[in-house]
Amino acid sequence: MTAVEPGSFRDPSGQVFENDGRIFRTITARALADYTFVRDSGVLRRLVDSGRLVGAEEVDPALLSDGAHGAPIVVEHPRIPFVSYPYEWPFPALKAAALFHLNLQIELLADNVMLSDASAYNVQFIGPRPVLIDLLSLRRYREGEYWVGLRQFCEQFLNPLLLRAVLGVPHNQWYRGSLEGIPTSDLNRLLPFHKKLSWQVMTYVVLQSRLEASANDKGTADAGAIRRKGLSKSSLLGILTQLRGWIEKLKPADTGKTVWGDYARNNTYTDAAEEAKCRFIAEFAEAVRPKLLWDLGCNSGNYSAVALGAGASAAIGFDFDQKALELAFDRAVSEKLNLLPLFQDAANPSPDQGWKQAERRGIQGRRDADGLLALAFEHHLVIGRNVPLDQTIGWLTGLAPRGVIEFVPKDDPTIQRMLALREDIFDGYCVEAFTAALGAQARIVREASIADSGRRLFWYDRS
Amino acid sequence: MNRIHMALLAVPALLLLSTQNAYAYLDPGTGSMILQGLIGGIAGGMFAIRLYWGKLKSRFGRAPVSASLRDAEDAPNDKVR
Numbered sequence: 001m002t003a004v005e006p007g008s009f010r011d012p013s014g015q016v017f018e019n020d021g022r023i024f025r026t027i028t029a030r031a032l033a034d035y036t037f038v039r040d041s042g043v044l045r046r047l048v049d050s051g052r053l054v055g056a057e058e059v060d061p062a063l064l065s066d067g068a069h070g071a072p073i074v075v076e077h078p079r080i081p082f083v084s085y086p087y088e089w090p091f092p093a094l095k096a097a098a099l100f101h102l103n104l105q106i107e108l109l110a111d112n113v114m115l116s117d118a119s120a121y122n123v124q125f126i127g128p129r130p131v132l133i134d135l136l137s138l139r140r141y142r143e144g145e146y147w148v149g150l151r152q153f154c155e156q157f158l159n160p161l162l163l164r165a166v167l168g169v170p171h172n173q174w175y176r177g178s179l180e181g182i183p184t185s186d187l188n189r190l191l192p193f194h195k196k197l198s199w200q201v202m203t204y205v206v207l208q209s210r211l212e213a214s215a216n217d218k219g220t221a222d223a224g225a226i227r228r229k230g231l232s233k234s235s236l237l238g239i240l241t242q243l244r245g246w247i248e249k250l251k252p253a254d255t256g257k258t259v260w261g262d263y264a265r266n267n268t269y270t271d272a273a274e275e276a277k278c279r280f281i282a283e284f285a286e287a288v289r290p291k292l293l294w295d296l297g298c299n300s301g302n303y304s305a306v307a308l309g310a311g312a313s314a315a316i317g318f319d320f321d322q323k324a325l326e327l328a329f330d331r332a333v334s335e336k337l338n339l340l341p342l343f344q345d346a347a348n349p350s351p352d353q354g355w356k357q358a359e360r361r362g363i364q365g366r367r368d369a370d371g372l373l374a375l376a377f378e379h380h381l382v383i384g385r386n387v388p389l390d391q392t393i394g395w396l397t398g399l400a401p402r403g404v405i406e407f408v409p410k411d412d413p414t415i416q417r418m419l420a421l422r423e424d425i426f427d428g429y430c431v432e433a434f435t436a437a438l439g440a441q442a443r444i445v446r447e448a449s450i451a452d453s454g455r456r457l458f459w460y461d462r463s
Numbered sequence: 464m465n466r467i468h469m470a471l472l473a474v475p476a477l478l479l480l481s482t483q484n485a486y487a488y489l490d491p492g493t494g495s496m497i498l499q500g501l502i503g504g505i506a507g508g509m510f511a512i513r514l515y516w517g518k519l520k521s522r523f524g525r526a527p528v529s530a531s532l533r534d535a536e537d538a539p540n541d542k543v544r
Binding site for chain 2: 146147148150151154203204207208209210211212213214215216226227229231232234235236237238239241242
């Protein structure tokens, strides 16, 4: 059965289809000249070989069971392990994607190739490594042309980064509600006057926002004249390298301690407990060898790293703490881990949204995990968000057929801290209730106490 | 370079004082195109200077200071507007 990828309706140059788990892309007649230029100049091969463009092998169009809709060329792409969106990326991931886009464009200009847009959704991550997934955004550079993607680049990459770098506000929640990115005019209104007194902010936020407004007032009369005037290639390269130099230096403004940032180094465990926990997870990963492991409450990625070292192929980490996610991302880069840490609030996960509510998928509808880690996690839902214990366990075991869940007892210092200023309404919260609820959903393969912490690990299997 | 920056800051400073209606939903991206026209010359000039500087440095046996210079050297050396 051939199904059109619901997010690929915008570009008339081609569409993405899924057929029996394989991913195909049609290239229509209107995109043929650009595609053959990029292919025949060797650019396509070079980008694929260096891992910067997702693989694309031409196949017989008849492979698409419903036909290629008259498209002269069909290519097959390998599947990306897990599709993620910019509103889920932590700051360093969005920054890596922005620099990836700029570097790619700067390099491609030497080959006379231009990126036709600057959509952040065209970048995906394999582990912490960005890769372009849309080969149809590569086209021949036309002498004197403007960078048509600048506005989109600002809204989808630069402005969300500035939100955090200048104001200390993470981009994720706003971006999730505003799928096309953070409008420059909105950012301009938010920035206090003293933050505008930098050359780059003045140019790309204040001036651009004013120019957008005045261009609207004047209508399209100016557009033709501007287009005819043109922009030299060195000016284009100048703008691209200037933006790159600026973005390279951006870092979060709120560098103070966050709740979990120091957790991995400074937690409530003793070394013996930590060692026991790592051993349990390693044994689970070695036995189950998950292809896609979800690590809920991944913190700085410690246990994902253990699981990846013991037999898991790829891990997606989820957390709502920005600092922890940043540490996890940096760690995945420096230790070359196949780990992608993403922002996610388990009590309010990414929904199906966009056009027809199908363009961007909810977190659970994307791809099933075959292994789950939920360590020191369940109490944040049960105690922190009042989600009933059986619902929490039902949801967790529903995410993957096999996994490890850690139970945290009520007398644990972290729960004591959570209850310090509120009434304890969790009368039935105990290890017996947890065991019964888990036993109702899955077989408990093994359980182990973590040293003398009172915490307990449960390895479940519902397959 | 600072004097150029100051002069350029004056333009947007004037823009800050003016008020106009924004119909962002109609904008085809003209604003960002005009922006490129305004800053392109300077950005291109600075790009050429960095390129020249990098070449000068490498002639005296020193490596370019940043990745941007590496790419600058690979790029075709267009005439700056």
